[in-house]
Amino acid sequence: MKENIAIILAAGQGTRMKSDMPKVLHKICGKSLIQHVLDHCTDASITKKYVVVGHKHEEIRKALEDTVEYVLQEQQLGTGHAIMQAKDILEENLESNIIVLMGDAPLISSHTLDKFIKLHEKNKNSVTVLTATTKSPHGYGRIVKDQGGNLLKIVEQKDATEQEKQIQEINSGVYCFKGKDLVDALSKLTNDNAQGEYYLTDVIEIMKKDHLIAGVYNTCEEDIKAVNSKRELAEADFIMRRRINNKLMDAGVTIIDPNCTYIGADVIIGRDTIIYPGTIIEGDTVIGEKTTIGTNCKIVSSQIGDRVDIQSSTVLESEIMNETKVGPYAYIRPNCTIGERVKIGDFVEVKNSTIGNDTKASHLTYIGDAKVGSGVNLGCGVVFVNYDGKKKHQTIVEDDCFIGCNVNLIAPANIKKGSYIAAGSTITEPVEEDTLAIARCKQINKVGYIKNK
Template sequence: MDKCVLILAGGKGKRMKSDLPKVLHKVCGKEMLNHVIDVMRKSDFESINIIIGKGADQVKIATKEKNVTYSFQSEQLGTGHAVMCAKEFLKDKDGIVAIFAGDAPLISEDTVKKFIKFHEQGGYKATLLTSILEHPDGYGRIIRNSQDGVERIVEHKDCSADELKVKEVNAAMYCFDIKILLNGLEKIKNDNAQKEYYLTDMIEILRKAGEKIGAMAIDFEETLGVNSRVQLSEVERIMRNRINKKHMENGVTIIDPNCTYIGEDVQIEKDTIVYPGNVIEGNSIIKEGCILYPNSRIVSSIISENVTIQSSVILESKIGSNTTVGPFAYIRPETSIGSHARIGDFVEIKKSKIGNNTKVSHLTYIGDAEVGKNCNFGCGTVVVNYDGKEKHKTIIGDNSFIGCNTNLVSPVEVEDNTYIAAGSTITEKVPEGSLAIARSRQVNKKDWVSKNNLKK
């Protein structure tokens, strides 16, 4: 038996006032559509089909690694019409299909699994999710019969005065028997105020055909969709609170959850302390016992045990255990820093490997380099890795001491146990055990100031 899902993602979202398709706006660092896809994947659906329309190429690019298929909706003529566009995807399948919205990212894996179980165990041909609202303005109402079964769903703009008093609303999330759905789609009409094909009409069509229809009520928060920037911020707040609460329950100290921004896919281990203003994104892993002082950004990086970070940016890199970073360090992609290292203020490291116990304390740039263990970089060191056309590599051996204001002109190698005098520009290999001095001898010209009438 097939178990698949359709995700509606064809609308542009005019109220967002954006050139970006609505479903690609991000919540906690991830596109809303990708939140929904990830939940569906965790909920054991075998195949996922995205119904795309406006901005179809952008949606495909954003979801290219998600192993999904696509159906195209050339005109946006309602939710029923969107599902009609997926007939080719559904035609040879026999089982159940769930239908969710790509702009409703708060639905949880637990709820989706309960929903499918409710549908299957109840023997329903159609099941919908609902919520109870004290003020349900704008939502489609669930109209029940005298046996408390679902009679039909009426869109707000089509409700009678009595129907407007109903507080149970449609969450616009469904599960259908595939063959029943395909047959019913042929009977949906667009004789309504909007001249659109409503998927909600399927409920009345199936009831009249004598099919069994179920409804499962859930927390309204999980059903929230996004149609404006205001709603986007509200959904962001809810998801951020969920994420932060999960980490705190797992043993992480978050000093001020309202000012801490952690992506959904981030992993943080116990006894780490996160101060306000930190932004942790992508697939970052923060291991045990770290201290993240205020105002750092960490993206898709691995931070090992007992690392301390202050006001720094770390992108797609790895930091070894017991290392300190910052303040104001910039660790660019493809960098690996060893354990017990020190990366200090106003240091930039790009695509380099830094060994254990090495200190790069301040005002230094290291790019495209391989640095050994127990090295020390003086203030103002620059690895000159770019010749105007190509990047070149610098190799620095273990136990090297690089004096202040040194230029290492790549490609160049500095072997183990070497010293470089301050102010040197190194263009040739420094052999092991050597002191390299690459600067002019000092010359003092006596009385030069007065002879040139420069005395003040």
């Protein structure tokens, strides 16, 4: 089997997006348009990926880093011109399949790409064009065939005759070429058209004149949908979101209202987990089985165990273990590890902390830069005072401690196993094991003070 190499076009300005950001970096389902395309390539066993960049190429390079190789198109003179800039790459891969993709068309699935490439090889085509049939072909290149249904050429909207404009089979901008035949055809490509640009579509007609085999693979219209405006961005997001949610539901996840649930492409969720409306789950999040994610939760790049219950809360880049309850209105900030059967209640914030099994912080508590053991009770209004104005410091609360309401633990504090901290205390010194610590002023009642005043 030949090596598969992708050249992804991402040099355009995307003026209709009305944005300072390069079009291909806009996101759907938590991931940039071009990253979706790259991921589909990887899943379809496309081994090498080259991105043709131009407008604001520095931003694209910064976003993708060294995950791909780059080809610079300094002037945007058409799709054919873009591929010409990769001449050296093409000449090094004459025996490979060259797959040309659009960086702003994120909906092409790896399944479609795989079948597309296999058909190309099976039919021994010099070029195979990915097409779709639509009732609204305006703006797309038309697929012109002979009476036998064989591909003759692709005609752009601006260059099409009235008869050709009635054709409903359209070009996706995605092609699979034999490397050598593509190089030969590009050497004959001209810009003799209404736009004065080098169209990659003209390569098909050149190949036909050289008696080479050109074929098509017809897919669904959704697969080829590109993004050229914020409205189309939302439409693509809706389609991708529906695909993701359907896949999860087919695998046994209950999604109460798929239209109001926003789950990223890389998220993994176990069976019998229930996702309520208004939830956003992004990044490389993994959620176990029989977990409940309530309304209006946001979970980003986190690991959630089995039988966890999260209600109306935010969890960022953290781990929550089995049978733990979070929320409502809790805030789990990055770099937290929360053990099993823990209670993180309403208006509790946890940041850069580890919390052991069976510990409870039921409400109105801030836990920052802390190591909290198992079986600890944190009362209402407990504050881990972790910042001295210049640096953050850690507080350690060992197993089986009881921290009363409205306690301030001034870091670096060390509360030994089995200790009690009286309500209203401000702790500045270590507390030994099995000790009751009281750190508050003695109450003084001045009888009649207010009346006399």
